[in-house]
Every structure is written in structure tokens, then in C-alpha cells.
């Protein structure tokens with residue numbers, strides 16, 4: 095299996111529009127681990143379309159508890175369970191993730207109990223383990239290391255960028271954040287930086303369209319990053335490939351890929367991908383032990 099990153103859902107925010115992209119979720123397959131990062135609406139379907147057998151769901155990481163990142167976590171786990179999940183799944187999320195999960199299984203008590211009784215399934219509550227993490231090392235297992243960095247996403251304080259390292263390769267997710275200088279050191283030398291991005295002219299049009307005006311604009315600028323600033327982080331960090339996702343706006347017919355590329359151009363001359371739902375990138379091959387260059 096080639097190690098890969100698939101951007102499953104690429105729009106910022108939870109709203110859906112006809113023909114448009116879906117909220118945030120990603121798949122990282124690295125060193126034999128299969129990791130889902132964020133579970134916005136559509137994650138289950140997108141995983142199956144990416145060829146993932148839900149039975150083999152292994153690890154889930156949630157960056158923060160905004161619904162465009164967590165709405166489908168419960169439904170994904172439940173669907174994996176009905177697909178025959180046999181091995182435990184661990185979900186790493188910020189404080190509050192366990193509360194979400196407890197309430198989710200409670201809301202589906204009828205279905206869960208009946209399937210245990212009627213179909214002889216193992217109890218889903220025993221198959222899912224929730225680990226709440228904070229800044230620092232979230233996981234270190236068999237050469238696979240995950241590190242978290244608190245970013246700036248007011249009014250949410252528990253929001254974390256994530257860095258995945260294995261076999262000399264590294265992939266970093268910015269999570270939702272305002273321009274945050276600390277990300278440059280955190281992402282240093284990464285093979286891929288997946289950064290959220292917003293386009294100023296698109297935001298003005300979005301604000302006009304959705305009708306709650308100044309307040310929405312204020313929120314967006316205080317808690318998200320303009321594409322040119324995401325590019326600045328990528329340059330400072332000297333990453334090898336910048337991927338923009340969690341796009342705001344994501345479904346404006348007047349905004350094209352060229353607009354995104356133009357916004358990034360002055361600050362970033364390296365490899366660039368403007369993510370679409372289903373965009374797939376191969377990771378470089380594992381660096382044999384002892385020759386690691388990180």
C-alpha cells in the first residue's frame with residue numbers, strides 16, 4: 095500500500111449547497127496506520143469512495159469541536175461498527191470529545207442495544223476508546239508520532255494543529271486558526287502542510303450572500319487565515335508542499351483556482367495544491383532508519 099493523503103472534504107464551515115464541496119475531513123495512510131483527521135459531514139461516504147474498508151478504521155483525530163469538524167464522528171464510528179468493526183478504534187480529540195461520544199451513544203441506545211441482542215454484535219461502547227489530548231505529544235507508538243500545537247481559533251480555546259511523523263515523513267494540519275506564527279516552527283521541514291485558507295474578495299461576497307453581514311466578517315477574520323498568510327507559514331517552515339483546504343469560500347462560482355493561486359503567489363513559490371473533495375497525494379517513501387534527515 096502506498097502511503098497517501100486524501101482530502102475527503104475541503105470546504106470551511108458546516109453549510110452545504112447544491113453541487114458544492116463538503117465540510118472538513120481527511121485521510122492519512124502512513125506506515126500501515128489509517129488515520130482520519132476530522133469528521134465533518136460526508137466523511138463516511140468519502141472514506142468508502144476512497145476505497146477504505148470501514149471495518150479497518152484504526153485512528154481518528156479531531157482538531158476541535160466545531161460541527162464542520164466533528165458532526166459525523168459518531169455516525170462514522172457507528173457505521174464502521176455495523177460494517178463489522180472488530181478491533182478497537184481510538185479517537186483522539188480535545189476536551190469535550192468524550193462528552194460528545196457519551197451523548198451520541200446515548201441518543202442511539204435503542205439501535206445499539208437491539209443490534210447487540212438481535213445480531214450478536216460486540217458492544218460499540220467497548221470498541222471505541224476516547225483519548226482527550228492537549229498541547230504536546232498526543233501519541234508515540236512504534237515510530238509513529240503525533241504532536242499537537244494549540245492554535246488561535248477564538249472563541250474556541252481547545253483547537254490544535256497536528257503533526258504526524260513516521261519513517262522520516264511528516265504531514266502537518268493547521269486546523270482552524272487565525273494567522274499563527276508558531277505554526278512555522280511546528281511545521282518545519284514537513285513534506286506536506288495542509289493549511290486552512292480564506293480569500294478576502296470571496297469573503298466579502300459570502301458575507302453579502304448569507305446576510306448576517308459585519309458580524310460574520312468579523313468572526314472570519316479573527317479566527318481564520320488568509321491564503322497569502324498560509325503561504326507565509328509554508329515559506330517560513332520550508333515545507334515541501336503546501337495544500338490549502340477548509341476553503342472559505344468554497345463554492346462561489348466567481349472564485350476560481352486561479353484566484354487562490356494568485357493570492358498565494360507572492361509568498362510561496364513551491365509546490366501548491368488547492369484541495370478539492372477527493373484530492374489524493376502520495377507521500378514520499380519511508381526513509382530507512384538511521385538515514386532520517388529530520
Ligand SMILES: [Zn+2]
Nearest residue numbers: 107160162270
Ligand atoms: Zn472549520
Ligand SMILES: [Zn+2]
Nearest residue numbers: 158160247270
Ligand atoms: Zn472551527
